[in-house]
Amino acid sequence: MRLIPSVAELAGKKFKKKYIFLPGMYWLSNIDLSSLKIENWDGEYTVFQPESGKTHFLNEMGLKILLILDQSPITLEALCQELSEYFTLSPASSFSGQIAKILLRYESLGLVASVTENT
Amino acid sequence: MNVGQLSPDTFRTLLATSGLRIKTGPFNLSIQTRLPHLIDQLHQMYAHYALMDAVEIAEFHVRIVAKRSIRRPLARLIRFEIDGRSPFPPVPAEQALATLEWGFNLAIAVRINHLLLFHSAAVERNGHVLLLPAWPGSGKTTLSAMLMHRGYRLFSDEFGLMDPQSGDFFPLPRLMPLKNQSIEIIRDYLPEAVLGPEIPGTLKGTVAHVRPPLASIERSDEPAKARWIVFPKWSEGTALRLEPLPQSEAFLLLASNAFNYEVLGEAAFDAVTGLIRGCECRKLVYSDFDSALKALDALTDD
Numbered sequence: 108m109r110l111i112p113s114v115a116e117l118a119g120k121k122f123k124k125k126y127i128f129l130p131g132m133y134w135l136s137n138i139d140l141s142s143l144k145i146e147n148w149d150g151e152y153t154v155f156q157p158e159s160g161k162t163h164f165l166n167e168m169g170l171k172i173l174l175i176l177d178q179s180p181i182t183l184e185a186l187c188q189e190l191s192e193y194f195t196l197s198p199a200s201s202f203s204g205q206i207a208k209i210l211l212r213y214e215s216l217g218l219v220a221s222v223t224e225n226t
Numbered sequence: 227m228n229v230g231q232l233s234p235d236t237f238r239t240l241l242a243t244s245g246l247r248i249k250t251g252p253f254n255l256s257i258q259t260r261l262p263h264l265i266d267q268l269h270q271m272y273a274h275y276a277l278m279d280a281v282e283i284a285e286f287h288v289r290i291v292a293k294r295s296i297r298r299p300l301a302r303l304i305r306f307e308i309d310g311r312s313p314f315p316p317v318p319a320e321q322a323l324a325t326l327e328w329g330f331n332l333a334i335a336v337r338i339n340h341l342l343l344f345h346s347a348a349v350e351r352n353g354h355v356l357l358l359p360a361w362p363g364s365g366k367t368t369l370s371a372m373l374m375h376r377g378y379r380l381f382s383d384e385f386g387l388m389d390p391q392s393g394d395f396f397p398l399p400r401l402m403p404l405k406n407q408s409i410e411i412i413r414d415y416l417p418e419a420v421l422g423p424e425i426p427g428t429l430k431g432t433v434a435h436v437r438p439p440l441a442s443i444e445r446s447d448e449p450a451k452a453r454w455i456v457f458p459k460w461s462e463g464t465a466l467r468l469e470p471l472p473q474s475e476a477f478l479l480l481a482s483n484a485f486n487y488e489v490l491g492e493a494a495f496d497a498v499t500g501l502i503r504g505c506e507c508r509k510l511v512y513s514d515f516d517s518a519l520k521a522l523d524a525l526t527d528d
Contacts, residue, residue: 144492144495144496146477146499148472148473148474148477148502149472149473149474151472151474152474153474153477153495153499155491155492155495157491157492160488160491160492161488162481162487162495164474164477164478
């Protein structure tokens with residue numbers, strides 16, 4: 108695999124959408140998850156990221172995404188599948204778009220990175 | 227010795243020369259001015275503050291000086307200076323007291339980073355602090371002015387000063403700027419309150435300051451830990467509601483309106499986490515003081 112340009116570095120939403128759905132693109136954790144300070148507030152989480160000094164507010168799905176990506180790189184499609192199974196969600200066409208937005212947000216925060224297969 | 231025990235001549239001389247050096251909670255402040263009307267106002271409004279010991283160092287040195295303007299030669303203007311710098315443009319001389327108070331607030335907000343500074347009123351009852359965090363315009367100054375005349379000890383109407391290590395809150399009882407219709411509301415509800423002059427035409431409209439009671443200032447070296455966090459909102463004609471607030475929401479609101487949360491980083495995260503875990507969190511919507519007082523008394527009863 109090789110690193111591709113950061114989605115967050117690309118200007119314009121058109122580019123972001125194009126790269127999100129690029130075949131062979133994987134998402135992975137960009138941080139040592141054990142370095143984060145995570146506080147659970149009845150299913151909502153405050154997460155302190157020492158590297159950036161930032162505090163993030165996540166719901167359960169937001170945290171689950173980080174946990175899944177910490178295991179191994181995963182495509183957007185497989186990530187959505189895993190989340191759907193974990194949270195027993197029925198399929199919805201807008202779901203992958205919502206997860207894609209979260210990934211972009213996480214990338215801009217330095218929490219995750221995207222890579223693509225070097226074929 | 228308190229400011230009020232100084233003779234008017236001594237008071238005026240100090241302000242005009244080496245500076246009036248007073249204790250305001252955990253901070254020491256030196257003030258210099260020669261403006262006659264400001265000197266008179268300070269003699270009344272600062273009467274309860276203790277003078278600093280001669281060996282103590284003042285963290286803040288402020289001056290209010292007359293300013294001449296070539297463009298407006300007839301205007302009586304003043305300039306606020308802190309350590310020789312002027313963070314504000316000149317304002318009309320009548321606004322000197324309000325500018326002094328806002329300037330000191332600004333200096334605290336910008337310079338103090340050994341304490342976590344919440345944008346919050348804070349009062350104490352039964353040995354514990356009730357935090358009243360709110361955005362500007364939510365009525366926290368008016369509410370805390372009422373509470374401090376009804377058995378609560380004033381910590382501050384503007385800053386919740388928290389030691390991130392110990393969790394202690396420090397009192398900073400200072401003049402409280404009522405704005406616009408709040409002035410008449412407090413005059414009517416609290417005829418015993420000591421108010422300074424009405425100062426029209428400021429950026430926030432007409433302002434009049436409430437002097438903190440002697441009891442609050444005399445105990446300004448007694449910190450306390452917080453036990454309740456109530457986010458108040460005054461809403462005309464609304465029936466009182468005092469409802470539980472999810473802790474996650476309280477964290478978000480408290481951290482996002484702290485002055486130096488990001489500066490303190492992990493220490494602030496740990497401090498806010500510990501604070502929220504140890505407090506009861508509520509949101510309060512009210513339209514009259516009597517019902518708000520009754521609800522807060524019930525919340526803070528032992």
